[in-house]
Structures are given as C-alpha cells and as structure tokens.
Amino acid sequence: MTVARMTALLRRDLRLALRHGGESLMPLIFLFSVIILVPLGVGPGPNLLASIAPGMIWVAALLASLLALEQLFRPDLEDGTLEQWWVGGTAPPGALVVTRLFSHWLVTGVPVILFAPLAAQMLYLPSDALPTLMLSLLIGTPVLSLVGGLASALTLGTNRGSVLLSILVFPMVVPVLIFATGAVTAAAEGFSARAHLGLLTALLILAVTLAPLATTAALRLNIE
C-alpha cells in the first residue's frame, strides 16, 4: 500500500515536471548562465578558470537547486493535497516526504550531474578530475535536495519565503561545499579524493536519516 502510494506520487510529480518542461529546465539554464558569466567576469585565462572550476560548478549547482524549492510544497499546501497526506492514512507522511524529495532530486539534481562534463570542459577542468566531479555531484546533490526540502518546509507558513530560504540553506550546505570542492580540487591536483568523498558520503547518510524527520515535523506544524 505504502509503496503503491509512493510510486503514484513519484509518477505524478515527474509527469507534472515533464508537462512544465520550461520550468523544469530552469536549474540547468541557470547553471549554464553562471558558467558562461564566470569567464566573462574573471577573464578567459585557462589556468585561472581551471583552478576555480570546482568551486564555480558547485556553487552554481547549489544556487540552481534553490530555484525550485519555493514550489516544492506550496502548491500542495494551497490546494489541500498536503493535508491529505496526513488525513488520507494510506501511507505514512514521512514516506511521501521522502518521495517528494527524491523527485525533486531527479528533476533538479540529475540534469546537473549529466551536464557537468560540458560545464567542466567550458571551465578547462583537468579531465582527470571529471569522474571525481561527477561522483561528488552524485553524492552531494541529494544532500542539497534534502536540506533544501527542510528549509522549504520550515518557511512554508510564511509569505516571504524565498529570501529566508537562502539564509536557512546557506549554513546547512557549508560542509557539503567544502568536502565536494575539496574532493574535486584534490583530484585535479593529482591527489586521492577518497577522504573527501568519504566524508561527503557521511554527510549524505546523516542527511538522509535526519532531514526527512525534521521536514515532516515542520510540514505537520505548518498545516495545523
């Protein structure tokens, strides 16, 4: 029953994302506008760009993940679907929250991972570091979705959520940014990135276990 309900929600979310194709592409378009603006801002020198590439790609991915957060739970709150998660009784609300966060990651995180090689090429990231970049994005972007979902749930009851959202997300993603860019930088300089990636995975495990609990509690308070 629970699994059926979760699959149904996932299919609905993905179908909605496909129908709103333009909106779903926003994170990717945003990512590439940052990647294109950086060389225009700091100059086209390949050495400089290669050294800032890990940080720039990660910061762009981080900001891109913020874009869709405002709409993560709000439409469902407004049309009453969110309340049905609690009163419907077909599945535990926590399971539905996890499903929603997973679909958010599929729509905003996965495209960024898939297009990371192109962004890396545009910023002259050494090709040895590319697998590490993609691996760090694969481990790190789910954390961005989980943390962003929490911030989105916390600000759900407010009218001016979007400004608050970035203030709440920023402290929570500091460790992700440090370890992810640390991994890519280490790989680009020819060192092993395993320590950084290990710590990043630890962050992912922590976020997967704790963030949905807090998100569910926050949503529950906001629909009261």
Add this chain to the structure above:
Amino acid sequence: MIFHRLKVGFHRLGSPPTFHKLCRILSPWLWAGFVACTAIGLYQALYVVPPDYQQGDSFRILYIHVPAAWQAMAGYVIMAILAAIALVWRIRTVEIMTMAAAPVGAAFTALCLATGSLWGKPMWGTWWAWDARLTSMLVLLFIYLGIMGLYAAFEDRRKGARVACILVLVGLVNIPLIHFSVEWWTTLHQGSTINLFGESKMHPSMLPPLIWMAIAVKLMFGGALLDRSRNDLVDQDRRKRWIRDVIGEEA
C-alpha cells in the same frame, strides 16, 4: 518529595502570570550581578594584569572577546535545550524564551566577531581571515539570524516559535559539522588556550579577570533573556486579562 515540588514548580512556570512574576523578580538580581562582576573584571583587566610581553596592552581586548565567544556558543546550547523542552512539552513560555535567546546569542556572536576583527588588525595585520574559527563563528551568526528571521516571518507567533524551534535543533546537529569541516583549513587563529581539563597555556596572573568577565557575561545573558521573554509575553498577551491585573497591581 523534593522531586514532586520541583515538578510542580516546573509546571507552574508554564503559566504566564507566574512566569512574568519570576522574570520580574530575578532579572534585577542578574543585572546587578552583571554590573558588579564587570566592574571587578574590567578593573583587574585594565589595571592589575601586566601587559603582554609581545602584544603589549592590546591583548586586553581578550577580556571581552573570549567571554563573548564562549557565550555565543553556550547561548546556542541553552537555546537548543529550551527548544527541546518547548517542542516536547509544548510549553508556551519556554517557546517564548527560546525565541528571546536568539537575538541575545546573535549579539554576542557579532560582538565576538567585531572585537576579533579589531584585535586582528594590529596583531595579524588584517581585519578578516578565512580561518576555521572565524568562519564557523560567521556561519553561527547566520544561523542565529535565520532563526530570528523565521520567527519574525510568521503571522501566528506561536506557530512561528514552534517552527523556529525545529530549526534550532537542526542547527545543533549542524554546528559541529560546520566546525569540523572548516577545520580543514588550519590557519591563523591560535588553538584553545584555556583548558578545563589539563593545563591552561595562559599565565595564571592573566586568568582571574577572564573568569570574572565570563561570569558577568553569563549573568547578562540571563538578565537579557528574562527581560526579552517578559516583553514578548506582555506584547503577545496585551489584550488578556491577567496583564491588566498585573499592570493594575503595579500601578
């Protein structure tokens, strides 16, 4: 028996009039203690303690900087304990106290950053460095600001306080993570000099004012916390009857 009385006392604190009365009685004592301890501490810090052999007189800013840093962190722990109590037992006065703790903690964090920056210019030659301790303090300030902003953004203040309490607890998990992750850039700031367990690296003659100032800052935190909670409570309940009774009593 004692346990029972403590329990009854704890539950009475949930009643706004009792809480209001307790705050009114306790807060002047805390402020008086703060003034006394600060007077002793600052006198010793400025006149009794000898100048540092290397930094001269400018090291004396330490007596503000270090207690403020301690209190910025201790304040968060106090706020997190209050938030846990507020969420578990749903006590409204504790929710109000949690929210009152955030601006005080933020003020100490800002004070710590400001004094550190003033101290850093003559000693390190720079106002700011992207050092582990400095960065985690700056992030702590943003966590405090986020909590305050979230509380302020709700129209229903009770709901806002409860949602912000969740954020306080999330921050408690988050702060050690931030601290250890920024340790990866080991840099300019010295390691801890004062150790509770084991030998401190500070000369004993420099220590007493620091302890006085640390106590003073704790008392000030308590006084400000109680005053802020009382103001917020009176503001929220201003149309209620018990307020009229209390004000009438005072007039």
